[in-house]
Amino acid sequence: MSADEPTGVESTQQREDTPYYTNATGGWGSLKGVARILADQRPTAGAFRTLMRQNKPGGHMCTSCAWTKPEHPHPFEFCENGAKATIWDLTRDRCGPDFFAEHSVTELRELSDHDLEKTGRLTHPMRYDSATDRYVETTWDEAFEGIGARLGALDPKATVFYTSGRASLETSYLFALFARLYGHNNLPDSSNMCHETTSVGLKKFIGVSVGTCVLDDFDHCDMIIFMGQNTGSNSPRFLHTLKSARERGCRIVTFNPVRERGLVEFTSPQNPAQMTVTPPTTISDLYLQVKPGGDVAALVGICKRVIEQDERNDRQIIDYAFLESHTTGYQDFAARMKQISWDEIERTSGLRRADLETVGDMYCQAEKTIGIYGMGLTQHVKGWLNLGMYVSLLLLRGNIGRQGAGISPVRGHSNVQGQRTVGITEKPKLVPNDKLRELFGFEPPMEEGRNTTALVEGLLDGSVKGFISLGGNLARAIPDRERAEPCWSKLDLNVQIATKLNRSHLFPGRHSWLLPCLVRSEEDRQATGPQAVTMEDSLSMIHGSFGKRSPASPQLKSEVAIVAGMAKATLPPNPKVKWDDWTGDYSLIRDLIEATYPDKFKDFNDRLYTPGGFHRGNKARERIWQTDSGKAEFTAPETLSALGADAAGDQMTMVTLRSNDQFNTTIYGFSDRLRGLAGREIVLINPEEMSRLGLAEGQPVKLECAIKDGHERVVRGLRVVGYDLPDGCVAAYYPEVNPLVPVHYRDELSHTPAYKGVPVRIRPDDAAGEARAAE
Ligand SMILES: Nc1nc2c(c(=O)[nH]1)N[C@H]1C(S)=C(S)[C@@H](COP(=O)(O)OP(=O)(O)OC[C@H]3O[C@@H](n4cnc5c(=O)[nH]c(N)nc54)[C@H](O)[C@@H]3O)O[C@H]1N2
Ligand SMILES: Nc1nc2c(c(=O)[nH]1)N[C@H]1C(S)=C(S)[C@@H](COP(=O)(O)OP(=O)(O)OC[C@H]3O[C@@H](n4cnc5c(=O)[nH]c(N)nc54)[C@H](O)[C@@H]3O)O[C@H]1N2
Numbered sequence: 017m018s019a020d021e022p023t024g025v026e027s028t029q030q031r032e033d034t035p036y037y038t039n040a041t042g043g044w045g046s047l048k049g050v051a052r053i054l055a056d057q058r059p060t061a062g063a064f065r066t067l068m069r070q071n072k073p074g075g076h077m078c079t080s081c082a083w084t085k086p087e088h089p090h091p092f093e094f095c096e097n098g099a100k101a102t103i104w105d106l107t108r109d110r111c112g113p114d115f116f117a118e119h120s121v122t123e124l125r126e127l128s129d130h131d132l133e134k135t136g137r138l139t140h141p142m143r144y145d146s147a148t149d150r151y152v153e154t155t156w157d158e159a160f161e162g163i164g165a166r167l168g169a170l171d172p173k174a175t176v177f178y179t180s181g182r183a184s185l186e187t188s189y190l191f192a193l194f195a196r197l198y199g200h201n202n203l204p205d206s207s208n209m210c211h212e213t214t215s216v217g218l219k220k221f222i223g224v225s226v227g228t229c230v231l232d233d234f235d236h237c238d239m240i241i242f243m244g245q246n247t248g249s250n251s252p253r254f255l256h257t258l259k260s261a262r263e264r265g266c267r268i269v270t271f272n273p274v275r276e277r278g279l280v281e282f283t284s285p286q287n288p289a290q291m292t293v294t295p296p297t298t299i300s301d302l303y304l305q306v307k308p309g310g311d312v313a314a315l316v317g318i319c320k321r322v323i324e325q326d327e328r329n330d331r332q333i334i335d336y337a338f339l340e341s342h343t344t345g346y347q348d349f350a351a352r353m354k355q356i357s358w359d360e361i362e363r364t365s366g367l368r369r370a371d372l373e374t375v376g377d378m379y380c381q382a383e384k385t386i387g388i389y390g391m392g393l394t395q396h397v398k399g400w401l402n403l404g405m406y407v408s409l410l411l412l413r414g415n416i417g418r419q420g421a422g423i424s425p426v427r428g429h430s431n432v433q434g435q436r437t438v439g440i441t442e443k444p445k446l447v448p449n450d451k452l453r454e455l456f457g458f459e460p461p462m463e464e465g466r467n468t469t470a471l472v473e474g475l476l477d478g479s480v481k482g483f484i485s486l487g488g489n490l491a492r493a494i495p496d497r498e499r500a501e502p503c504w505s506k507l508d509l510n511v512q513i514a515t516k517l518n519r520s521h522l523f524p525g526r527h528s529w530l531l532p533c534l535v536r537s538e539e540d541r542q543a544t545g546p547q548a549v550t551m552e553d554s555l556s557m558i559h560g561s562f563g564k565r566s567p568a569s570p571q572l573k574s575e576v577a578i579v580a581g582m583a584k585a586t587l588p589p590n591p592k593v594k595w596d597d598w599t600g601d602y603s604l605i606r607d608l609i610e611a612t613y614p615d616k617f618k619d620f621n622d623r624l625y626t627p628g629g630f631h632r633g634n635k636a637r638e639r640i641w642q643t644d645s646g647k648a649e650f651t652a653p654e655t656l657s658a659l660g661a662d663a664a665g666d667q668m669t670m671v672t673l674r675s676n677d678q679f680n681t682t683i684y685g686f687s688d689r690l691r692g693l694a695g696r697e698i699v700l701i702n703p704e705e706m707s708r709l710g711l712a713e714g715q716p717v718k719l720e721c722a723i724k725d726g727h728e729r730v731v732r733g734l735r736v737v738g739y740d741l742p743d744g745c746v747a748a749y750y751p752e753v754n755p756l757v758p759v760h761y762r763d764e765l766s767h768t769p770a771y772k773g774v775p776v777r778i779r780p781d782d783a784a785g786e787a788r789a790a791e
């Protein structure tokens with residue numbers, strides 16, 4: 017079957033009446049997107065040469081998404097967003113002591129997120145001076161001594177060390193070691209807001225905390241299901257893999273409330289023929305606009321059909337031999353599937369029985385299926401149940417642990433998965449404490465530490481007093497960010513290690529430092545010469561990364577050197593802990609990683625530049641199930657909705673979205689080309705819902721959180737935009753609407769904030785509108 021041949025299946029859920037970008041993802045639009053950032057950031061000379069080294073053996077690994085870096089890279093193995101991320105780092109603009117002398121911190125709070133980062137690369141270590149309300153230039157020695165002295169005075173348990181997912185394996189290992197030597201496991205990271213549901217959920221159901229697929233599986237699968245992952249914006253290089261899969265006849269089905277362009281069709285910007293004459297590749301055979309939080313119900317519908325077909329057909333559809341030897345809970349699961357009515361499935365998913373049966377039939381026909389997912393499944397109150405049902409569907413036909421099949425979460429930050437692999441975790445049971453005792457001669461803390469939502473709670477109740485942020489922008493990224501805002505300034509210690517200025521730097525505590533670091537494409541020269549760092553991608557491949565650019569400022573230090581500098585100034589001397597030696601030669605840190613995790617990092621230093629990376633191993637892939645039962649587990653769902661509160665009446669479910677022109681809280685620009693939207697202060701809603709609620713296109717509105725817990729949560733100044741969405745939901749941009757998400761509204765097992773299913777009300781926000789609503 018050729019890719020563009022009609023497949024006979026089409027979503028009936030499409031609405032024709034609302035505008036969206038009708039061109040394919042990729043193509044000229046993506047080249048224009050890069051050109052605009054080039055004009056905006058004016059990168060230093062040689063930026064193009066740097067991009068040509070991106071994601072290739074011997075070059076640096078992109079700092080944008082975590083999608084894998086293939087063994088045989090394209091000549092341009094970077095996408096629109098990877099190019100933007102690199103160019104953003106290589107800007108000519110500088111944010112140094114002169115800039116800070118001119119502007120007080122209070123004044124800087126007036127700038128937008130975009131304008132803050134646009135001030136350019138941070139160049140000097142800075143200390144906050146409360147008398148003048150300014151950051152003032154300092155020396156690295158003063159900063160390290162000052163931080164060490166404050167940490168010495170604080171109770172380690174009252175401090176938190178956060179990591180955003182860019183820091184290398186080497187830095188992350190040292191940061192976690194620093195925390196434990198100092199005396200705590202308070203090591204939240206960005207994955208606490210993202211794929212923690214994966215770490216906890218997949219571990220529970222199949223015994224591994226990461227996905228089971230490798231790139232080769234995508235050459236062998238004949239069906240791919242996408243649930244709640246926006247490939248075109250968030251992992252665009254993956255589109256090449258999907259295009260190849262489509263072209264050899266693999267079928268793709270997508271579940272997403274929003275018709276995301278990248279999953280509809282794609283033109284490769286790397287393919288000159290397709291850029292000019294050939295039509296774009298259709299990506300999804302069937303695109304189902306599930307209601308937010310409706311995936312459990314949709315999956316139940318598919319499973320129900322598979323079980324029915326197995327009973328009805330001569331051909332065996334369910335892999336009973338696999339179920340028998342590898343799984344537990346099938347009987348209860350099958351009974352529950354039969355019991356749940358189609359009526360309930362249709363109501364909760366917002367999808368039609370016929371469409372779900374079609375997917376069920378496609379799944380029965382496919383020999384090998386891969387299940388892809390992202391934030392649309394993980395960021396829900398019952399995110400864990402989403403994963404339990406997804407795993408159950410795959411188990412039915414033995415689709416985990418064989419070539420061409422598996423479950424594959426698409427991770428976010430470029431090394432977020434790897435940080436967990438080398439010790440960034442608040443859970444002592446996940447740490448090889450015996451190895452740490454043996455290697456470093458100390459007693460690691462055994463008390464469970466704080467994850468990200470526990471950090472927010474600690475800010476709110478004052479129990480967290482010291483904070484070190486290794487990258488990231490938590491003041492913007494967290495739930496309940498407005499409630500937390502005044503609390504940051506009450507911290508005794510707030511240290512921010514960053515590349516560019518962001519809002520988190522503008523709530524300094526009593527003692528604060530802003531420390532600038534190298535970016536990945538820059539040369540990291542230490543005592544023994546230029547150093548490589550490493551990262552783990554979404555498919556568990558470990559890659560070396562080598563920066564060659566000259567640093568944005570001679571004052572910059574590497575993250576390794578900054579972490580080691582703080583640690584050395586804080587901790588008593590220990591002959592087994594050699595911060596200076598490790599900083600001088602990162603291969604010594606890799607030796608420590610290998611000694612701590614010998615199964616995953618065997619011959620680490622020798623395998624650093626393996627083309628395509630080396631795989632760190634995955635037990636579920638080998639059908640060894642490290643779960644409580646020793647088997648892969650079926651989940652019989654008690655409820656069909658992943659939401660904590662169902663939408664009813666004027667209450668709507670809010671989904672928070674990322675645009676094509678942002679990387680998390682870094683806002684590159686204000687257009688969302690792939691969705692055909694401009695401006696970020698908007699609320700999307702479908703036109704029928706708009707008129708049902710008495711609203712008009714462009715009308716100013718406010719959103720209010722509908723959860724009653726004694727706190728008012730409102731975001732004003734938004735504009736209504738009619739958009740193709742299911743009934744009962746609205747969508748708005750992250751981080752603008754983060755004040756609406758209560759910190760306790762989160763996945764029940766992993767505490768990942770439920771950013772994709774917040775109950776809200778939408779109200780007019782102008783005098784005229786309010787009067788109309790009151791009538
Ligand atoms: N350009 C760019 N790339 C990025 C990022 C970025 O901000 N910008 N961020 C990086 C990070 S840290 C991460 S974690 C990843 C995130 O990448 P994704 O996992 O793709 O996350 P989102 O874009 O937040 O949401 C994914 C999709 O879920 C859909 N969705 C919402 N609710 C539901 C639901 O209930 N069910 C289903 N089936 N779908 C739903 C949304 O419409 C959206 O298309 O991307 C990484 N890559
Ligand atoms: N409502 C809502 N909220 C969300 C989400 C959502 O979907 N909806 N998604 C959540 C997710 S998935 C995530 S991962 C979090 C993201 O949360 P974070 O990871 O905390 O935030 P980022 O925006 O990625 O951090 C950007 C900052 O990192 C710094 N930086 C960039 N590169 C480097 C570097 O190499 N080193 C250092 N030290 N600093 C660097 C820069 O100063 C930049 O301003 O947000 C979460 N919040």
Ligand SMILES: [Mo]
Pocket residue numbers: 206207209210211428429
């Ligand atoms: Mo993320």
